[in-house]
Amino acid sequence: MKVLASALTALALTAITAxxxxxxxxxxxxxxxxACHGVDNKLVGPSYKDVAKKYKGQKGADAQLVQKVIKGGAGTWGPVPMPANNVTEAEAKQLVAWVLSLK
Known part of the structure; x- marks a missing residue:
């Protein structure tokens, strides 16, 4: 019974952290x-893991990327521009935090 309880606790913790x-x-x-970014693979734009790797440890990268998500941008990853996105600043912050957390 203790093994089952331990397994269920571990499963619950995994679900909470995921x-x-x-x-x-x-x-x-x-x-x-x-539609344009894969988590692991480049589509039209870079993979999110490549973005995380490029900006890892850079001071102010999160704020810079939030603005890119909101307003769009061009030139960092090649000639194809990223259009502005219909997201709130809070949503952009949430998305950027997630992208930067990827390994």
Whole structure:
């Protein structure tokens, strides 16, 4: 019985810690981000893991990326521009935090 309780506790903790990541991927899907960006692979734009790697440890990267998500941008990843996105600042912050957390 103790083994079952321990297993259920471990499963619950895993679900709780995975929920924010899944929620942010769901937001990315809902906002259309995954039409151009893959988590692991480049589509039209870079993969989110490549973005996380590029900006890892850079001071102010999160604020810079929030503005890029909101307003769009061009030139950082090649000639194809990223259009402005229909997201609130809070949603952009949530998406950027998720992207930067990827490994």
């Amino acid at each position: 929920a924010p990541a899944l929620a942010n991927q769901d937001l990315a899907q809902k906002k259309g981000c995954l």
